[in-house]
Amino acid sequence: MDSKNSVQKDFIREIINKDLKTDKYDGRVHTRFPPEPNGSLHIGHAKSICLNFGIAQEYGGKCNLRFDDTNPAKEEKEYVKSIIEDVKWLGFDWEGRLFFASDYFNQMYDYAVQLTKAGKAFVDDLNAKEISEKRGTLTKPGINSPYRDRSAEENLDLLERMKAGEFADGEKVLRAKIDMAHPNLNMRDPVVYRVLHASHHNTGDKWCIYPMYDWAHGLEDSIERITHSLCTLEFENHRPLYDWFLIQIGVYRPQQIEFARLNLTFTVMSKRMLLELVEGKYVHGWDDPRLPTISGMRRRGYSPASIRNFCSRIGIAKVNSIVDFEFLEHCVRDDLNKTAPRFMGVLHPLKVVIENYPEGKVEEFEAVNNPEDSKAGTRKIPFSKELYIEREDFMEDPPKKFYRLTPGREVRFRYSYLVTCKEAIKKNGEVVELICNIDPETRGGYAPDGRKVKSTIHWVSAAYAIDADVRLYDRLFTVEDPAGQKDADFKDFLNPDSLQILKSCKVETSIKDLKPLDRFQFERLGYFCIDSDTTKDKIVINRTVTLRDTWAKLQKQQMNK
């Protein structure tokens, strides 16, 4: 994939280069991707996955897949499965190093005992509300808990009894003893263990106390001998705690480095909001193609390569930024243009009868499967008297710069003939059928006299076309930053037209040989893929993204005039 002397040089790789030079970690590079199994992965996670696994590949290092499953109240086995599938689909390999934070619960507890024995932790009887009240504020220091000065022996006894299940949820916590006046709130005697009588997806009912993130995460990294622990910006203020714990216990200490999470226009990226959309049925599940989830994007037709490429092209930095959704679309088009086989399909069919073409005659024309890939070969497509073309490709009274079919005008029907429209048949004012003539001399689409036509349009033979449902997707929200709207619910900005279902579209016969998730291009329309709802009797197609459409842009400009 990427070479070792990669030109990429973001600030993280710079740090790694320096660490390699100074031999800080004996020349090792070992990262990890640590999702919490409490939701589906999204494109923001993909950024982290590409960063962590990408760095490991570039430096000849390793990257672990580790589930940070320290909170049984929110986590589910289902998510573990889907996350594994997503990382694999994106094209990364953890080489068997699949770990769980819960694998280390015993060791984490032993370390907590060590910390307590050293007088660096205490058991607090205060409840959550009282702890919060005594924490102080951004400007005012906190107040010590009245239980802060218990003896190490008493704390140890209490901790053991917490573990043994003698206390109810919330009755007691283990807290680190740091500094209630610390300007960094995270250092004001943070909670290390809480009592939680909940069944864990991995450890079952073995535990009734569970470690907090700040305590657990550094230990997980340390145990796995991670060199560079990459996380998002909001953990910046946690780094002093991360370091503090590991220093107190006296174990191997990785370097935590924070980078900015990914934001995309016209969508939301928070797990909470995504969950709300899924559970509130605003979308059809985690893999709804309108969602920025990996599973949604997969179903929508995004290729793993396009997502990887996007992640590498947006770069890594510490500034909060919001990437244009259009850039992601550019990356899919870029990849699919090179890889997707072409077909012809008509989304809004308009019947065309070729007046001077014999009834019952069928000719086969050779079509190029992918002009960007000569190895993709060609295929035969049937031409006959009755055809369908795109309704948009005909206008009775066209504006300037409309090059397509219009009464009296000749255009090319791709790969077949030059065709002239003779008459538009109307019913109740609506054009329902076109009567056209071909020039028999232009067989194959070339005029012997060298005359040019302004446009080439796609078509399918009425007799050979098959029907399909096509699902068109638009942006999920109507505003660039739905999550950032003041005094408003992000759901108020849901786009009511984000999904449009087209019935009885007419597509090339060969589409029926495609399997779910197969990606392809309908010429002149966009990139599509077969949806998993496809059955023997019904083909369902998703539109991944339209082609760049300069005509649509022109129309928009004219409208604005």
Added chain:
RNA sequence: AGCCCCGUAGUGUAGUGGUCAACAUAAGAGACUCUGGAUCUCUAGUCAUCAGUUCGAAUCUGAUCGGGGCUGCCA
């Protein structure tokens, strides 16, 4: 308000004291084309501001302004 982080074309990144500040994308103009696709040209920046150091500053220093994060027994 305390602490921490960050300000380079519309957007996302590069640039780490020395030619006209680079690349991508978007936008605009044009060329080419059997996809109005792809491809190819051209067009764009008060480097947040001010002051300093220096022969020379986007880069170093200071101040100011602006943006973000932090007060879960979430991660």
